[in-house]
Amino acid sequence: MSVTASTIKPAQRPLYGPAIVSGQPRLPVILWFVPIPDLHDMTSLLFAVGKSRDRAAFETLFLYFAPRVKAYLLRRGVAAMAAEDLAQEALLNVWNKAHLFDPKRGSAASWIFTVARNLHIDAVRRQKHPDFDPNDPALIPEQEPEADAGLQRMDDDERLRKALESLPPGERNILELSYFAEKPHSAIARELRLPLGTVKSRMRAAMRRIREGLLK
Amino acid sequence: MITHHPADSLLLKHAAGAAHEAVSLIVATHLALCPACRRVVKLAEHAGGILLENLTPEPLTTGAWEHLAARLDEAEAAAPSIVARSGGTPTIPEPLRSYLGADGLDKIRWNFVLPGLAFRPLLPGPFSAKLVRSKPGSSIGLHTHKGEEFSVVLAGGYSDCSGQYRRGDFHTATPDLLHRPVADQGEDCIVLAVTEAPLAFRNPPIGLIASLIGY
Ligand SMILES: [Zn+2]
Numbered sequence: 045m046s047v048t049a050s051t052i053k054p055a056q057r058p059l060y061g062p063a064i065v066s067g068q069p070r071l072p073v074i075l076w077f078v079p080i081p082d083l084h085d086m087t088s089l090l091f092a093v094g095k096s097r098d099r100a101a102f103e104t105l106f107l108y109f110a111p112r113v114k115a116y117l118l119r120r121g122v123a124a125m126a127a128e129d130l131a132q133e134a135l136l137n138v139w140n141k142a143h144l145f146d147p148k149r150g151s152a153a154s155w156i157f158t159v160a161r162n163l164h165i166d167a168v169r170r171q172k173h174p175d176f177d178p179n180d181p182a183l184i185p186e187q188e189p190e191a192d193a194g195l196q197r198m199d200d201d202e203r204l205r206k207a208l209e210s211l212p213p214g215e216r217n218i219l220e221l222s223y224f225a226e227k228p229h230s231a232i233a234r235e236l237r238l239p240l241g242t243v244k245s246r247m248r249a250a251m252r253r254i255r256e257g258l259l260k
Numbered sequence: 261m262i263t264h265h266p267a268d269s270l271l272l273k274h275a276a277g278a279a280h281e282a283v284s285l286i287v288a289t290h291l292a293l294c295p296a297c298r299r300v301v302k303l304a305e306h307a308g309g310i311l312l313e314n315l316t317p318e319p320l321t322t323g324a325w326e327h328l329a330a331r332l333d334e335a336e337a338a339a340p341s342i343v344a345r346s347g348g349t350p351t352i353p354e355p356l357r358s359y360l361g362a363d364g365l366d367k368i369r370w371n372f373v374l375p376g377l378a379f380r381p382l383l384p385g386p387f388s389a390k391l392v393r394s395k396p397g398s399s400i401g402l403h404t405h406k407g408e409e410f411s412v413v414l415a416g417g418y419s420d421c422s423g424q425y426r427r428g429d430f431h432t433a434t435p436d437l438l439h440r441p442v443a444d445q446g447e448d449c450i451v452l453a454v455t456e457a458p459l460a461f462r463n464p465p466i467g468l469i470a471s472l473i474g475y
Contacts (some may be wrong), residue, residue, distance in 0.1 A: 099332070106325055111317030118318060128321060132328050139332055150302060154309030161277035161308070171281040174355035176292040182353035184428070186295045204306055223276040223311050244269060251268035254307060255300065 090152040094142035102139055105152070110135050113160045119224040120164055130167060134160045149178070151201060207254050215250040218243055262294050264429040266410070271297060275304035282387040283410065285355060286430075286454045290412050292353035293428035351415055356452060359383070360391075365450070373475050374400070374466065376443075382452075390475075392451045394418065394443035400459075401466045402440040407456025409433040416449030418442060438462075 086108065089101040114131035122130060137159050145155050165173045176183060211219065221232050229247070233240040266287055273279040274287040291298050350357060351365055359382050360368065368391065370378035376398030383389040394400070396416070410432055417426040420439040425431050433439065443449035459475075461467035469475075 099329070102332075103325060103329070106328065109312075110320055110324065110328075112312050112315050114318040114320060115315040116312055119315070127318070128324070131320065132324065135328060136331060150306060151309055153313050154302075154306040157308040157312045158305055160312070165277055172284075173277060174281065174285040174359075175288045176298070177354040180292060180354040180357075182350045182357070183292045184295060186298075200303075200306070201310075204303065205310055208307060208310060219272075219307075220311060222272055222278050223308055227278075247269045247272065248267070251272055251300075251304070254303060255268070 086152040087147050090138075090142060090145050090155065091147050093139065094145050097139075097142075102142075105138065105156075106135050109138075109153075109156050113156070116157075116160055116224065117164060120168070122164070122168060130163060131160075133167070134163045137163060146178075204254065211250055211253060215246045215253070218246040219250040222247060262296075262426075262428040262430075264423065264425060264431055265294065265297055266290060266430045267432060268300065270410075270432075271300050272304050275301045276308060280387040282383045282389040282454045285359065285383070285389055286410050286412055286452055289353060289356045289414075289452055290428065290430045292355075293412075294430075351450075356414075359389075371475075373470065374398075379475055385457075387454055387456055389452065389454045392453050394449045394451075396443050396445045396448070399440055399442040402438065402462040403459045404438045404462075405433055405435045405455070406458060406460055407435060409453065409455045409459070411451045411453045414450045414452060416447045417444040418449050418451070419444060 086105065089098075089105050092098040092101040093105065110131050113134045114127050117127040117130050117134075118124065134156075138156055141159065145152075162173045165171050208216070208219075217236075218232065221227070225232060227235075229243050230240055233243040236243070270279070270283070270287055274284050279287065291301060352360060368380050370380055370393060372378045376395035377400055378393045380391045380393075381388070382391060391414075392400075392411075394416075410430065411425075412431075413425050413427050413429050415427060417424060417429075418441045419425070420441040422431075422437070422439065424444070459467075459470065461470060
């Protein structure tokens with residue numbers, strides 16, 4: 045199946061309020077009920093980029109993700125000019141590494157998140173983000189075959205979105221800060237005027253809810 | 261069979277990109293040996309993707325796409341990941357194997373601490389990483405920690421008051437844990453250890469030796 049940019053409309057379903065589509069006026073509240081970002085389509089597009097260097101597909105991905113990657117970098121404390129450059133760099137990495145993307149292992153959004161995360165650690169923190177290599181002969185493989193991983197993933201995505209939406213605000217806030225603030229727990233605690241133990245227990249609670257919703 | 265895993269908060273930090281390099285190194289080394297924790301990290305990265313999608317988009321400057329589009333052709337295709345396949349399955353999984361360089365486990369130059377005990381530094385502090393090798397039955401002695409200490413067993417095993425640790429097991433020692441890990445009988449015990457601060461030894465001569473040689 046070939047997917048072209050024209051068949052894709054990256055709709056948005058914000059967690060915390062109506063989103064603004066880049067360059068367009070704020071949309072009415074009705075958008076609250078649009079049930080998607082069409083994850084499946086985004087994932088097909090990324091797969092198409094990896095497989096056949098499909099430029100039209102990549103343009104759609106760029107227009108959808110680059111402004112979000114820039115927002116992510118700003119949240120992590122990168123200055124505006126640098127955030128723009130790094131967001132471009134991140135999407136260039138997406139283009140260059142797309143052949144490594146395996147739709148069985150995750151969604152386009154989660155993969156692009158890891159590309160942006162690694163670039164930030166590399167370029168700003170001057171460190172590495174060491175990770176396991178799925179092709180390493182020393183890796184202990186999964187017991188169960190991942191035959192229906194694609195279908196399962198779509199299902200997981202919906203459940204994970206619901207789990208994130210239903211987190212109590214305190215837990216959600218702490219969870220977001222771990223992804224975006226890049227501060228040690230102790231600094232987060234000071235900023236929120238919470239005891240460190242509370243920050244840590246909220247983080248544990250948030251992860252437990254996410255796990256329970258999915259892993260059973 | 262792995263029975264000791266990193267705390268969820270540590271898996272989350274790794275996935276969120278909020279962990280120090282040495283901490284990510286030891287978490288990822290456990291991940292290579294633990295499919296269960298890989299599923300949790302995948303979940304946390306998936307959550308990262310959803311949070312990314314839900315950020316309010318920051319408009320790019322005009323012409324950003326055209327600017328990038330012009331660079332697509334010059335961009336070189338990334339090199340395929342090369343997997344060393346010489347001599348069967350390596351004992352040390354990635355990402356740790358790359359940190360040992362070309363040495364491999366057999367050619368490591370060990371620094372000796374005490375009889376039966378040697379180490380090889382991998383990353384300097386504030387969170388420092390090192391490989392520690394203990395002969396069967398040997399121990400570094402009774403100690404507490406000035407900060408958190410993480411270890412992953414790569415070969416052999418060891419035991420302390422908190423339990424028994426075998427290949428793949430991930431041990432978190434909090435500052436209040438006073439323990440005396442002893443290497444199990446059988447083969448040499450090789451552990452990747454990541455410490456926030458130097459250990460606090462109960463035996464002053466051992467503490468002095470350890471601090472002098474930078475253990
Ligand atoms: Zn585990």
